[in-house]
Amino acid sequence: MxxxxxxxxxxxxxxxxxxxxxxxxxxxxxxxxxxxxxxxxxxxxxxxxxxxxxxxxxxxxxxxxxxxxxxxxxxxxxxxxxxxxxxxxxxxxxxxxxxxxxxxxxxxxxxxxxxxxxxxxxxxxxxxxxxxxxxxxxxxxxxxxxxxxxxxxxxxxxxxxxxxLAVGYHAAVRGEVREGADVLVLGGGPIGQAAVLACRRLGAGRIRVSEPLESRRLLVAGLGAQVLDPAAGDVAEQVQAGGPAEVTLDAVGSSATIATALNATQPGGRCVLVGMAAPDVRLDAFAVSTQERTLVGAFCxxxxxxxxxxxxxxxxxxxxxxxxxxxxxxxxxxxxxxxxxxxxxxxxxxxxxxxxxxx
Ligand SMILES: [Zn+2]
Ligand SMILES: [Zn+2]
CATH class of the missing domain: 3.90.180.10 (Medium-chain alcohol dehydrogenases, catalytic domain)
Known part of the structure; x- marks a missing residue:
């Protein structure tokens, strides 16, 4: 050179x-x-x-x-x-x-x-x-x-x-995604895409991704994820219809997506907050306390x-x-x-x- x-x-x-x-x-x-x-x-x-x-x-x-x-x-x-x-x-x-x-x-x-x-x-x-x-x-x-x-x-x-890609990987590690895990990713932008690849890398089983943009749904489907369109109905209900997630990675980070993460995750499951859409959010405290879900932060x-x-x-x-x-x-x-x-x-x-x- x-x-x-x-x-x-x-x-x-x-x-x-x-x-x-x-x-x-x-x-x-x-x-x-x-x-x-x-x-x-x-x-x-x-x-x-x-x-x-x-x-x-x-x-x-x-x-x-x-x-x-x-x-x-x-x-x-x-x-x-x-x-x-x-x-x-x-x-x-x-x-x-x-x-x-x-x-x-x-x-x-x-x-x-x-x-x-x-x-x-x-x-x-x-x-x-x-x-x-x-x-x-x-x-x-x-x-x-x-x-x-x-x-x-x-x-x-x-x-x-x-x-x-490292941001997505750290989020999946914070979510303790393991072999065969049933994972939900909220948001199919670059960090959501990185999270999908990280979950695959860690051996996750089913990976579902909710994303409003069609072009991004196509991209994440190509990475091996099942895609959900928020326009088709409440995302947590769509997820629950196929069984709740064990781990949810929220790559958006708004009041709406945190509520979806909690409602779509099984009792005792883990929700990882990696998206930073809003500095303050509304939190359904009972969805954390009474169902013993763990809410963890992930950064870099x-x-x-x-x-x-x-x-x-x-x-x-x-x-x-x-x-x-x-x-x-x-x-x-x-x-x-x-x-x-x-x-x-x-x-x-x-x-x-x-x-x-x-x-
Ligand atoms: Zn960056
Ligand atoms: Zn230091």
Whole structure:
């Protein structure tokens, strides 16, 4: 690869959130790998729902002037001082765990850096360089090798799916999904899709998914799930007609879906709240207390789950192909953000491809 021998250019393209609802392609200085960091040539970065809500200003978790992007895949093209000896070396294809935890607190010591209180996140924290750009400098300890099994263009971009796939996997683990489990997933967007694949990976039996958009129902049906259309009647009743779920993963997170999750899950079963549609919800307390259902939270993934998901994702290229609906260039990205924010429906993931050599 030519870029390994040539020094990176001094400036690069980056998508800057100029203001809420306005993204531009800007020329920024190429970051340098600091002590313990590696420099990545970014191949592709996925647009996350949280990026869209940050773009519109709805979630208050992104600030004008910043570069977003946390679902990414790239090649290591530079090593900062002391970065040698990590898991990834020059020329390696890697994905990035975007969570930077302190490494010192009880959560970090327990292997749960994702709930570290001083955690900062690439693509969220405006002071960190982020992945909607040609180059990204990140701590060497946050890169995870991604073996795509082929130098094939589209397979390389699967590395950008590892982050959302890890979110779905962690939710299924929090739900204690086991071999043969009867699972319900609420919401068939990228996190619901990731949850379906995670349940399959854990050996679940029947997997049902409720999703209002037809294109997404088709996509999740292709992943091996039975689909339910909320327009056809109360989702909990539709589920109960075929027998209650043992575990429900709520990938939406609204008052309505939490009520559905509880009513569709058997007494003593588990409901996992992974969707973040609303900061406050109404909860039917008796559906929890008198039926002894367990309501658990799921957020991101542990570092070990992220690494395990990266290994798994490299082995199942055919399963992942349908998860990518659209690839756009950085120059097309501002229009893609605007379309998506205005409610343009896309079944799967939209990727911004920075390096056409690989895509
Ligand atoms: Zn995301
Ligand atoms: Zn910590």
């Amino acid at each position: 030519a870029q390994l021998t040539a020094a990176p250019p001094t400036t690069m393209r980056a998508l800057v959130l100029e203001d809420y609802g306005h993204l531009s392609v800007a020329e920024l200085p190429t970051p340098e790998a600091g002590p313990g960091e590696v420099l990545l040539r970014i191949h592709a970065t996925g647009i996350c729902g949280s990026d869209l809500h940050g773009y519109t200003g709805e979630n208050g978790r992104r600030r004008p002037g910043q570069v977003m992007g946390h679902e990414t895949v790239g090649t290591v093209v530079g090593l900062g001082p002391g970065a040698r000896g990590g898991e990834a070396g020059l020329g390696d294809l890697v994905t990035v765990n975007p969570g930077l935890a302190c490494g010192q607190c009880p959560a970090c010591h327990a292997g749960r850096g994702h709930i570290c209180r001083s955690r900062r996140v690439i693509g969220v924290d405006p002071d960190l360089t982020s992945a909607f750009a040609d180059y990204l400098a990140v701590p060497a300890s946050n890169v995870v090798p991604f073996t795509s099994g082929s130098s094939g263009a589209s397979r390389v971009t699967h590395g950008a799916l590892v982050e959302p 993934y542990s570092p070990a789950e992220f690494a395990a998901t990266a290994r798994w994702a490299g082995e199942v290229p055919d399963l992942l192909a349908s998860l990518i609906s659209l690839r756009v260039t950085p120059e097309e990205a501002p229009a893609a953000f605007s379309d998506l924010a205005r409610g343009h429906d896309v079944a799967g993931k939209v990727l911004v491809v920075f390096d056409p050599v690989h895509a």
